[in-house]
Amino acid sequence: MSHLRAGAISHISTALRAWRTRSTGRFARGVPPYGGDVELVLADNADLDRHDTGRGHPEHPGRLPAALAGIDAADLRDAVVRVEPRRATVDELSRAHKPELIRALKEFCEAGGGALDADTSAVAGSWDTALLAAGATLAAVDALENGMGDVAFVGVRPPGHHATSDRPMGFCLMNNIAVAAAALAERGERVLVLDWDVHHGNGTQDIFWDDPRVLYVSTHQSPLYPGSGHVTETGGPDAPGLTVNVPLPPGAGGDTFRSAFDEVIAPVVDSFVPTWVLVSAGFDAHRDDPLANLRLTSADFADLALRARSYAPRSGRLVLVLEGGYDADALCSSVGASLSALLGESYRPEEQSSGGPGSEAVAEARRMHVRD
Numbered sequence: 001m002s003h004l005r006a007g008a009i010s011h012i013s014t015a016l017r018a019w020r021t022r023s024t025g026r027f028a029r030g031v032p033p034y035g036g037d038v039e040l041v042l043a044d045n046a047d048l049d050r051h052d053t054g055r056g057h058p059e060h061p062g063r064l065p066a067a068l069a070g071i072d073a074a075d076l077r078d079a080v081v082r083v084e085p086r087r088a089t090v091d092e093l094s095r096a097h098k099p100e101l102i103r104a105l106k107e108f109c110e111a112g113g114g115a116l117d118a119d120t121s122a123v124a125g126s127w128d129t130a131l132l133a134a135g136a137t138l139a140a141v142d143a144l145e146n147g148m149g150d151v152a153f154v155g156v157r158p159p160g161h162h163a164t165s166d167r168p169m170g171f172c173l174m175n176n177i178a179v180a181a182a183a184l185a186e187r188g189e190r191v192l193v194l195d196w197d198v199h200h201g202n203g204t205q206d207i208f209w210d211d212p213r214v215l216y217v218s219t220h221q222s223p224l225y226p227g228s229g230h231v232t233e234t235g236g237p238d239a240p241g242l243t244v245n246v247p248l249p250p251g252a253g254g255d256t257f258r259s260a261f262d263e264v265i266a267p268v269v270d271s272f273v274p275t276w277v278l279v280s281a282g283f284d285a286h287r288d289d290p291l292a293n294l295r296l297t298s299a300d301f302a303d304l305a306l307r308a309r310s311y312a313p314r315s316g317r318l319v320l321v322l323e324g325g326y327d328a329d330a331l332c333s334s335v336g337a338s339l340s341a342l343l344g345e346s347y348r349p350e351e352q353s354s355g356g357p358g359s360e361a362v363a364e365a366r367r368m369h370v371r372d
């Protein structure tokens with residue numbers, strides 16, 4: 001904890017392509033994207049949150065009410081289709097994590113918990129909360145698959161993208177988005193995991209490093225915790241080029257992110273042709289976040305959300321899963337602006353940011369992944 005207070009964690013086919021080209025144009029004019037009313041599937045574990053990280057910890061239970069308040073702030077309540085979270089099963093978790101880790105973590109929590117590393121801790125209630133976090137993500141995917149909505153937001157804690165196949169770390173116990181991506185991959189889907197959290201999702205990268213069914217793309221601040229996510233990390237022998245890292249320097253803002261998405265991520269996604277898009281939606285790249293030094297505003301996150309939507313093959317194939325975000329107001333405004341944009345509305349409490357460094361980093365990632 002002293003570590004944290006010191007700020008040391010400053011943490012498929014031509015037809016589909018044609019569809020995306022058409023739909024991108026439609027999105028760009030700001031018309032509701034899927035025809036008629038757009039419905040937002042919401043799955044969260046706020047009411048059942050018993051994951052106490054201790055006094056002063058940035059990843060605290062107050063984060064979920066702040067994130068969910070964004071839905072009300074953006075006046076989206078009428079569009080919400082609420083889905084009850086369920087508990088992920090051991091078999092479901094096992095698609096992303098080693099059975100020994102699952103067993104050990106369950107027993108650790110049941111014995112009262114404690115510190116897992118300098119930043120990550122658990123109490124007795126943490127295991128059930130973690131099962132609900134992963135299960136809510138699975139429930140959101142199932143709800144979209146059953147036609148219950150057009151996009152989904154999963155508001156859960158603990159976050160997940162740092163958890164590797166065999167190790168909890170960086171505030172994360174189970175890797176919620178990886179559990180959902182692995183379930184989809186097992187059903188034959190091609191999954192894009194797009195991670196715009198300010199920290200590199202080392203856990204997700206680790207789990208899908210050599211898996212050709214999943215494209216993992218991360219924008220993150222570098223240097224910053226956990227230290228991985230170099231541009232040269234591009235995937236294992238069975239999945240070459242399917243890990244894409246765009247590390248950005250402190251101070252980078254909206255323009256840099258928009259060019260990273262348009263110059264690097266969009267062409268890679270066009271080649272991969274995902275059938276599902278899952279977003280590790282952390283909001284700690286916001287300029288007000290206490291753990292990092294990027295300069296995004298809520299309006300920038302809305303722009304990124306629209307780009308994520310343009311990567312999905314059709315309505316009902318986009319899920320945003322909450323990861324980090326440690327300033328309550330920034331979390332509220334960024335969730336609100338992102339979901340508002342996805343629903344064809346225009347709640348943008350802040351202006352876009354512009355300028356700042358990072359164009360060289362984007363150019364380097366483009367040289368690594370995009371053939372001109």
Ligand SMILES: [Zn+2]
Nearest residue numbers: 197199282324
């Ligand atoms: Zn983060």
